[in-house]
Amino acid sequence: MSTPSTPSTAGPAKGTPSGVQPMVRAEGVHKSFGAAHILKGIDLEVAPREVFCLIGPSGSGKSTFLRCVNHLEQINAGRLWVDGELVGYREHGGRLHELRDREVAAKRRDIGMVFQRFNLFPHMTALENVMEGPVMVRKETKAVARERAGRLLDRVGLADKAANYPAQLSGGQQQRVAIARALAMEPKLMLFDEPTSALDPELVGEVLDVMRGLAEDGMTMIVVTHEMGFAREVGDALVFMDDGQVVETGHPREVLTNPRHDRTKAFLSKVL
Amino acid sequence: MSGVTTGGPDSPPRDAVPGGQPYEAIRAVPVRHYGRWVAGLVVLALLGWLGYAFSQGNILWHTVGDRIFDHTVLQGVWHTLLISICSMAMGLVLGVLFAVMRLSRNPVTGAVAWLYIWFFRGTPVYVQLLMWFNLSLIFPVINLMPLYKNNTVAVITPFVAALLGLGLNEGAYMAEIVRAGIQSVDEGQTEAAHALGMTSVQTMRRIVLPQAMRVIIPPTGNEFINMLKTSSLVSVVQYTELLRATSNIGSDTTAVMELYFVASIWYLVLTSVFSVGQFYLERRYARGSLRTLPPTPWQKVRASLTTVRRPKVA
Numbered sequence: 001m002s003t004p005s006t007p008s009t010a011g012p013a014k015g016t017p018s019g020v021q022p023m024v025r026a027e028g029v030h031k032s033f034g035a036a037h038i039l040k041g042i043d044l045e046v047a048p049r050e051v052f053c054l055i056g057p058s059g060s061g062k063s064t065f066l067r068c069v070n071h072l073e074q075i076n077a078g079r080l081w082v083d084g085e086l087v088g089y090r091e092h093g094g095r096l097h098e099l100r101d102r103e104v105a106a107k108r109r110d111i112g113m114v115f116q117r118f119n120l121f122p123h124m125t126a127l128e129n130v131m132e133g134p135v136m137v138r139k140e141t142k143a144v145a146r147e148r149a150g151r152l153l154d155r156v157g158l159a160d161k162a163a164n165y166p167a168q169l170s171g172g173q174q175q176r177v178a179i180a181r182a183l184a185m186e187p188k189l190m191l192f193d194e195p196t197s198a199l200d201p202e203l204v205g206e207v208l209d210v211m212r213g214l215a216e217d218g219m220t221m222i223v224v225t226h227e228m229g230f231a232r233e234v235g236d237a238l239v240f241m242d243d244g245q246v247v248e249t250g251h252p253r254e255v256l257t258n259p260r261h262d263r264t265k266a267f268l269s270k271v272l
Numbered sequence: 273m274s275g276v277t278t279g280g281p282d283s284p285p286r287d288a289v290p291g292g293q294p295y296e297a298i299r300a301v302p303v304r305h306y307g308r309w310v311a312g313l314v315v316l317a318l319l320g321w322l323g324y325a326f327s328q329g330n331i332l333w334h335t336v337g338d339r340i341f342d343h344t345v346l347q348g349v350w351h352t353l354l355i356s357i358c359s360m361a362m363g364l365v366l367g368v369l370f371a372v373m374r375l376s377r378n379p380v381t382g383a384v385a386w387l388y389i390w391f392f393r394g395t396p397v398y399v400q401l402l403m404w405f406n407l408s409l410i411f412p413v414i415n416l417m418p419l420y421k422n423n424t425v426a427v428i429t430p431f432v433a434a435l436l437g438l439g440l441n442e443g444a445y446m447a448e449i450v451r452a453g454i455q456s457v458d459e460g461q462t463e464a465a466h467a468l469g470m471t472s473v474q475t476m477r478r479i480v481l482p483q484a485m486r487v488i489i490p491p492t493g494n495e496f497i498n499m500l501k502t503s504s505l506v507s508v509v510q511y512t513e514l515l516r517a518t519s520n521i522g523s524d525t526t527a528v529m530e531l532y533f534v535a536s537i538w539y540l541v542l543t544s545v546f547s548v549g550q551f552y553l554e555r556r557y558a559r560g561s562l563r564t565l566p567p568t569p570w571q572k573v574r575a576s577l578t579t580v581r582r583p584k585v586a
Contacts (some may be wrong), residue, residue, distance in 0.1 A: 072463055101472050109469035119464035123482050133468035136478060178464075185468060 021084050023048045023189055023220045024069060028078035031064055038064045040244035041078065046189075046222060046237070051215045053231040053252060054224045056241035057267055062224040063116075065241070066191050069222065070111040071104050082111065083188060109137055112182030116194040118174040120166040126153060126177045127162040133185045145184070152180040156210050172203030176210055183214075190214065192223040228272055232256050240264045335530040339521060340537060348517025349538050355434050355506060355513060356499045362439030363495070367446025372476075374451055385447065392444035398505055401437035404428060405509040434506035434513075442499060449491045453484035486557045493550030497543050504535075514538055 024046040031039040038061045046052045054062040067073045068080060071088040080087040088104065089096040099107070120129050130149035134140040153159050156176040166174050175195055182190060192211065196204040208230050215221060215234050225231060231238055235252040240259070248255055248264045256272070259265045339345055373385035392400070408424035415421045428436075457480045465475040507516035514535050522531030555566065567575065 070467060072466065105466070105469050105471045107469075108467060111467070113464075113467035115460060115464060115467075117460055119458075119460035121461065121464070121479055121483075132478065133470070136474050137469040181468070 020047060022046055022081075023050070023083055024052075024222065025081045026065075026078065027080075029065070029068060029075050029080055030077035031061075031068060031073060031075050038244055039068070039075075042241075042244075042246055044239060044246060044249070046220065048220050049218045050220055050236045051234050052220075052222045053235040053238045054222065054241060055226070055228070055231065055238065055267075056247075060241045061244040062241050063193050066113075066193050066222060066224050069189075069191060070108050070113055072113075082107070105137070109185055110188050112185060112187035112190040114175070114178050114182055114190070114192045114195045116197050118166070118171070118178045118198070120174055120178055120181070122166050125163050125165055126158060126169065126180075129166070129177055130181045130184045133181065137185065149180070149184060152183050153177070155183075155213075156180045157206070170203060171199045172206045175199065175207045179207075179210055179214075188220065190219055190221045192221060192225070194224050194226065196225070196227055226271065228256060228268075240267065242267070331533075332527055332530050335525070335527045336533050336537075339518075339527075339531060339534050342521065342534075344517050344521060345514070345534060345538070348512060348514040348535075349542070351512060351517070352500065352503050352514040352538075353542065355431070355438065355511065356496070356503045358435055359438035359442055359503070360496050360499050362435065363442025363446045363499075364492070366440065366443025367450045370443060370447035371450035371454060374447065375454060389444045389447055392441050393448075397437060397441045397502060398508065400441055401433065401505060401509050404436045405430075405433040407433075430506075430509050430511035433509040434503075434511045437509070438499065438503065438506065442495065445495060446492070449488055449495070450484070453486075453488035454480055456487045457483045482557075486554075489550070489554050489557050493546070493553070496550075497546055500542050500546065501539060504539075 022045040024044075026042050026044050029039055029042040030037070040061075042061075042065055054065070056062050064073060068075050069082060069087065074088055085107070086096075087107070088099060090099060090103075091097075120126075121132065124132065127146065127149050130152055131142065131145040134145040134148065135142060150159065150162065153162050156179055158173060158176055158180070161169060161173060161177075166177070169177065179195075195211070196207050199207065204227070208227060211221070211223070211230070212234050223231070223235070231252045238250060238252040238255045239246055240248040240255060240261075240263075242263050248259060248261050255264065256268065259268055370385040370388055373381040374389075376382060405428065407428055411424050413421065414424050414427050461479050461483065462475055465479045470478070503513055504515040506513055507519075510516075512520075518531040518535040519528070522528040525531075552568070555568070558566075
């Protein structure tokens with residue numbers, strides 16, 4: 001199975017100031033679905049308060065990596081840490097032990113995730129969607145949760161839509177509710193899986209504005225995106241992935257304007 | 273409201289689009305559907321013939337009227353309701369249990385659930401009822417040693433035999449309905465719930481099952497209405513429900529058909545009442561999946577009344 005020794009133990013410190021514990025650290029992460037080898041040894045570090053953008057062609061493994069970070073997928077080899085804690089496993093007596101359902105759930109509390117297709121709960125109003133996590137997981141009283149949910153909906157500009165069901169909201173509004181729902185758990189890390197890809201072009205801006213605001217407030221964010229403008233403007237670090245591997249890493253402005261690798265150049269020439 | 277009838281300022285302007293030119297609506301000669309008239313007349317003639325046949329038949333109509341609220345008949349109605357509701361409740365609980373067992377990753381529970389569904393759907397409910405009723409032939413004593421011990425004949429009363437027969441059979445059908453409902457819920461829902469830190473049990477209870485209900489309720493309503501009728505089979509285990517109550521009177525008074533009429537009327541009443549209940553239940557669980565809920569029949573009546581009252585402008 002997964003042995004403690006990984007091909008590359010100490011990857012280069014990728015834009016992370018040394019001495020600070022990274023929010024996310026990946027070492028030689030592999031993931032396969034049956035015969036399909038999706039991630040082929042990912043090494044990267046995400047510093048606290050950093051906006052970390054993942055770009056690359058579809059099928060390059062960006063989303064899969066993101067889903068590994070909160071253990072929606074289980075990695076096959078390598079190590080993955082979030083805030084210094086191993087994801088999905090417990091190391092005990094030199095061996096890795098799988099975590100129980102309850103333990104996995106507890107670790108996910110601190111990681112917010114926003115999906116491409118929103119995945120709001122359709123049988124609950126916007127307000128109930130935002131309240132669900134705090135009430136069920138953090139065991140808050142409904143009054144406390146409702147008060148915070150109201151504030152969060154106000155923050156994403158949807159205070160007047162609190163009583164609406166998701167089907168009564170536009171895509172952009174649904175995605176903003178989804179962001180509020182993730183923020184209600186007061187996460188230390190937010191994962192965005194192509195948050196604007198399913199939106200009509202004129203609705204993309206409102207979602208990016210909310211994300212920009214979050215970045216300004218110092219939230220650590222990993223963003224899988226095709227919005228190069230957002231990456232350039234808001235991102236602190238950018239990784240270009242292709243075929244399950246990290247091809248190029250650097251500051252977004254640098255990578256987007258002066259790509260060093262041919263594959264990055266070829267990709268950017270198609271999307272920019 | 274009444275403002276419409278008086279043709280007040282809030283009645284809609286007929287000949288003008290806002291800010292546009294007045295227009296004249298087309299008044300064309302409609303297509304005549306002669307075939308519809310012929311078909312209508314033929315069907316009416318057949319209906320009339322059927323009505324005539326019944327009026328000439330040897331039917332004691334007053335017996336139907338006399339017996340419809342007979343004490344024994346009413347008790348039969350009550351027993352039919354009771355056994356149907358109890359069996360359905362048992363079927364629902366078993367259905368959820370076996371659906372979850374079938375979907376679990378444990379191969380043993382999965383196989384057991386499959387076996388249960390295979391047996392109880394694969395044999396006629398009539399045979400199952402007879403087997404429960406005659407259980408004492410192979411197990412004379414029921415012995416749950418430290419807890420309970422009794423003669424099987426004393427335990428398996430007609431009601432218990434009927435409940436076990438109908439409930440276990442229904443559980444097999446409900447298991448398949450619940451399974452289909454659970455599988456109809458998008459996987460993204462489970463992922464979103466997990467990403468919030470909810471456990472699998474919380475996710476099932478709060479996120480998946482409420483959404484599965486929308487898929488589960490319509491066929492469950494059909495199952496219940498079927499159950500009201502299938503419960504007539506339990507007369508074979510000596511349980512005096514509607515059919516047995518009426519046919520007892522029928523054979524005593526030689527008004528056999530008349531009492532079957534009485535039974536049919538009551539079955540129709542019961543199924544009609546529960547069809548209405550099903551409509552409102554479906555409407556409740558459609559919350560969130562539709563932008564606007566379908567109108568209730570009462571709302572439709574009110575809507576059509578206001579349309580009728582709107583003045584027709586020539």
